[in-house]
Amino acid sequence: MKKEHFKVEGMDTEFVEFRHREHNILFTRFERISLTDTNVREEAKYLYLIYIFRKQHKLAKKRNSDTDRGTFNIICFNKGYHTFDEMVHNLYSILSEYILNQDEVFRCLNEVQKLDPKN
Numbered sequence: 827m828k829k830e831h832f833k834v835e836g837m838d839t840e841f842v843e844f845r846h847r848e849h850n851i852l853f854t855r856f857e858r859i860s861l862t863d864t865n866v867r868e869e870a871k872y873l874y875l876i877y878i879f880r881k882q883h884k885l886a887k888k889r890n891s892d893t894d895r896g897t898f899n900i901i902c903f904n905k906g907y908h909t910f911d912e913m914v915h916n917l918y919s920i921l922s923e924y925i926l927n928q929d930e931v932f933r934c935l936n937e938v939q940k941l942d943p944k945n
Contacts, residue, residue: 840941844934846925852877855941874913878903910942
């Protein structure tokens with residue numbers, strides 16, 4: 827993924843992509859649309875999303891009845907969170923279902939820290 831895929835004019839957007847074997851894990855942070863001019867709390871300022879995709883190789887039929895093997899991204903999991911702390915609190919249990927190596931899970935958790943608005 828590239829940063830311009832997530833760019834929305836006038837909005838603060840960030841993403842972190844983590845790859846482990848056949849899984850691509852995408853963490854995004856989008857700035858919410860401000861409905862008031864007053865200072866808002868962190869939970870009202872950003873929305874956090876997690877997407878987990880699995881690469882799957884399938885036979886794809888072409889128009890001329892030839893078959894070709896193609897790679898498809900199948901979504902395994904997606905969820906939205908209102909705060910960064912809420913997302914991180916649930917993240918270990920979600921990642922441990924898809925990544926069995928604990929060192930890789932902690933490496934992914936460190937990458938997610940880039941989305942923390944306090945940094």
